[in-house]
Amino acid sequence: MPLRLYDTLTRETQLVQPMDGRALRFYCCGPTVYGPAHIGNFRTFVMQDIFRRVVEADGTVTHHVRNITDVDDKTIRESQRQGLTLGEFTKEWTLKYHADCEELNLLTPHVEPSAVAHVPEQVAMIEQLMASGHAYAAEDGSVYFRVDSFTDYGKLSRLKEREITTTQVEREQSDEYERESAADFVLWKARRLEDGDNYWESPWGQGRPGWHIECSAMAIKHLGESFDLHSGGVDLIFPHHENEIAQSEAATNKPFVHQWFHIAHLMIDGAKMSKSLGNLYTLADIKAQGYTAEELRYVLLSASYRQMLNFSWDSLNAAEKAISRLRNFQQSIGELPESKSTDFHVFSPVLEALQADLNTADALGRLFKTIKSVLTDLELNKISSDELHRVRIGFAMVMKILGFTLTKEPHIDATAHVKQLAEDRWRAKQNKDWGKADTLRQQLTSAGWSVKDTADTYEITPL
Known part of the structure; x- marks a missing residue:
């Protein structure tokens, strides 16, 4: 029996099956690599992993794409603050993310595209939207999608039912840039002084892509103009996924995604x-x-x-x-x-x-x-x-x-130093010297050990 899954677009539970009869093609919005992914992020990634495992359980072939967002305002600002190039900075956090995925036993996606590696595809897609009148260039060289040109805008998030005001749209879609219409969203951001060397050439001048166009371009490149399923956290329904639908369908004149799979907050x-x-x-x-x-x-x-x-x-x-x-x-x-x-x-x-x-x-x-x-x-x-x-x-x-392996953690004996730190911390806690207890816990963590307290004792285990 195939999987039945709730579809955010139709608000109905539907069968999950390949449109082409061969492989289920699906896209998952991945992390923005400017710091460690938190457990809320991994709630989404774990549920997407279960989804793939269930689909594959009946022999269905999958083609799983999960992107890496390695250029946006946060990655640029934090890399500059640390004195690193954007590539050096995002590589470090991408490796950390991969290590966490491995520990959580997440299946590796078949393709993991990065936004930086797909700037040419994003520029080409913006050119399509400009040529068809769905996008326009501002005086500063930024390019925006004209929301009024796409009559189905809001079909995923049911904007009309929510009666979102212009002020609300502006707040949720500001993307840290100004534009002519409050509802319009940025496709290309003109280079600013604070961006430093993080810019690319385009027909509209130097700059970098907006967040929304990144996912559309990468999804279409690796899954085609229409594919089976798109997934992410519920916080991405609006504006990110709503904008993905608008720009993608405006560019291709084809339905973008057949089913939408969203995971609730943690x-x-x-x-x-x-x-x-x-x-x-x-x-x-x-x-x-x-x-x-x-x-x-x-x-x-x-x-x-x-x-x-x-x-x-x-x-x-x-x-x-x-x-x-x-x-x-x-x-x-x-x-x-x-x-x-x-x-x-x-x-x-x-x-x-x-x-x-x-x-x-x-x-x-x-x-x-x-x-x-x-x-x-x-x-x-x-x-x-x-x-x-x-x-x-x-x-x-x-x-x-x-996704459970049931593998026991290997037993590693603690050194005398580690044991003494743990004992000193326990004694400090009993004496309600919370500051000293926290300091000793940090020292244990630095030494590669974690400590867990019970009512009358404690246990130390290797990280």
């Missing part, structure tokens, strides 16, 4: 994640508290993608126990075989839940219910050797589709 203890609140966590932050990337992955897929996920440290504690239960079950049934079988056997209900609008919460519930049933049968000697073999295959397939 909250932190019921509050919005933000730097100002000090709750913008990264994978490194999670590991520093003694948890693993696999436990974080469990938390990030534990709720429906259409509902906001409330992250808390308690949820990580629950994930730690859940992963331990899965690992113990694997040990109970024996070594998992390598198999090309597509028989989920007793675990078929898990796959069915995932195929029903990617219901990961229901899938996990069914998974543990099945595990409990199998363990009961094992205790009562009700499972034959052939049946147990099929159970192993089914469980292996479920772990693959959920």
Whole structure:
């Protein structure tokens, strides 16, 4: 049974299947590499990873494109602040992002285009829009898309239903530049003094592309003018994805995307994640508290993608126990075989839940219910050797589709110095010397260790 998924454009659940009958072509908006990706970003990337795994589970071939945004206002400003070239700066954060993806066991996209490497395609697309009257050049050399020229503008975000005012549009689409009409958005930004050497040549003068045109040009280059599915966080629906549709369909006169897949926000203890609140966590932050990337992955897929996920440290504690239960079950049934079988056997209900609008919460519930049933049968000697073999295959397939490896962290003995730091920190905490305790925790982190406290003791683990 193929996956059925909620489509943001039609507001209906639809079958996910290749338009061309050969391969499902989909595009995911990737990170802007000006700092470490946070766990909110990875909530989106993990759910997109589950999506791909579910699609591929029935043998469907995929062509997955996820971009890297390596030129925008933030990357330019931060690279200059650090005295690095744009390329040096973004390469460092791209490598960090790749390392985090690997730890979270995300499938590598088939193509990972960068915005900088596709400037010629972006210039060519802007030229198309200029020639057809959908875009215009301002006096300073910037180029804008004329929203009034595209009659379907707002069909994704339902602008008319939301009754967004001109002031709201201007605030949400400002893109840090001025333009003639409040609703129009920038395609090409004229070079400014603060941009330094970060500019490219174009028919309209020196400058750089706007954020929205980058994704359209890269998607069309690698997936064609019309493709199956486009995905990102719900915050990208407007204006980013709305603008992508307008400029792409205005340039090609073809439908841009068949289905839109958006993932809801991640909250932190019921509050919005933000730097100002000090709750913008990264994978490194999670590991520093003694948890693993696999436990974080469990938390990030534990709720429906259409509902906001409330992250808390308690949820990580629950994930730690859940992963331990899965690992113990694997040990109970024996070594998992390598198999090309597509028989989920007793675990078929898990796959069915995932195929029903990617219901990961229901899938996990069914998974543990099945595990409990199998363990009961094992205790009562009700499972034959052939049946147990099929159970192993089914469980292996479920772990693959959920992206769990169940690999234990390698045991590394702490040095005497590390042990002393940990003991001193625990003593400082008992004495309520919070400043000293935090300093010692930082020293442990620098030494490559994380510490996790319980009611009456602590545990240190390697990062």
